[in-house]
Amino acid sequence: MERLKTGIAGLDELTEGGFPAGRSVLISGACGTGKTIMSMQYIYKGALEFNEPGVYVTLDERPSLIREDVMRFGWDLKGLEDKNMINIVDGSIAKLGMPSEEEFSLPVTGYDVDKLLLEIMRVIKRIEAKRVVIDSIPALGFNFENTGEVRKAILKLSYMLMRSGVTSVLVSEIQEGVNKFGKYGVEEYVVDGVIVLHYMGVGTQSNRTMHIRKMRATNHSEDLHPLDIGKDGITVRRIEEEYGEV
Ligand SMILES: Nc1ncnc2c1ncn2[C@@H]1O[C@H](COP(=O)(O)OP(=O)(O)OP(=O)(O)O)[C@@H](O)[C@H]1O
Ligand SMILES: [Mg+2]
Numbered sequence: 001m002e003r004l005k006t007g008i009a010g011l012d013e014l015t016e017g018g019f020p021a022g023r024s025v026l027i028s029g030a031c032g033t034g035k036t037i038m039s040m041q042y043i044y045k046g047a048l049e050f051n052e053p054g055v056y057v058t059l060d061e062r063p064s065l066i067r068e069d070v071m072r073f074g075w076d077l078k079g080l081e082d083k084n085m086i087n088i089v090d091g092s093i094a095k096l097g098m099p100s101e102e103e104f105s106l107p108v109t110g111y112d113v114d115k116l117l118l119e120i121m122r123v124i125k126r127i128e129a130k131r132v133v134i135d136s137i138p139a140l141g142f143n144f145e146n147t148g149e150v151r152k153a154i155l156k157l158s159y160m161l162m163r164s165g166v167t168s169v170l171v172s173e174i175q176e177g178v179n180k181f182g183k184y185g186v187e188e189y190v191v192d193g194v195i196v197l198h199y200m201g202v203g204t205q206s207n208r209t210m211h212i213r214k215m216r217a218t219n220h221s222e223d224l225h226p227l228d229i230g231k232d233g234i235t236v237r238r239i240e241e242e243y244g245e246v
Pocket of ligand 1: 030031033
């Protein structure tokens, strides 16, 4: 099976070499667990190290803030955007009915999922993207009255991503400690892999962890792994590294 190296230090060793090509993976976790950083690292490293163009669809945070935040890791998104190795699609404020200053964005009038999907498809074709991130699924469901409609939109989105041949990451939000992997109870089934990020209390050194809940067709790690957010972004570790042999 062909795999895509994620560029997330320490992760590919846990999944026989990366994400299964052409499939999709869900990154789920509570607020502030590192979902945006991890999924942007996948796009950024994909473009920089593996020469694979990527589309980042942001429905939560404004692109300008994301660019600024990840500069802390030395990730120059703008440079790669100028080379069309990365395109950011801004759906962050159209959903509130406000105009975006971004090159790729949703029209303000009549925000709907079909328009968003069309724009995503257009940008994927434009740069011949190999990687796509949707951050986040709950933000996609923002304008829906009922869960049934959101589920339908998620199914449509995942079908469309599969058809376009990209390897995608969907970001979803869950409450810590609740035995659920997506907000709408459907995300975890439409994807081929689920990575869960945790934030454990305060005051301990390794308070961030992650585990791989599933990765179809992959002999993956089933352990809980310490996760660092350092000056180069996210690094996934093994428990032995933190505590010595146990
Ligand atoms: N430069 C940095 N160095 C160390 N830690 C950082 C740095 N930048 C951010 N963080 C940590 O990462 C967290 C934010 O990560 P991120 O935005 O990826 O989380 P998220 O899961 O997407 O959150 P949300 O659910 O709010 O979208 C911050 O709350 C902070 O704890
Ligand atoms: Mg986020």
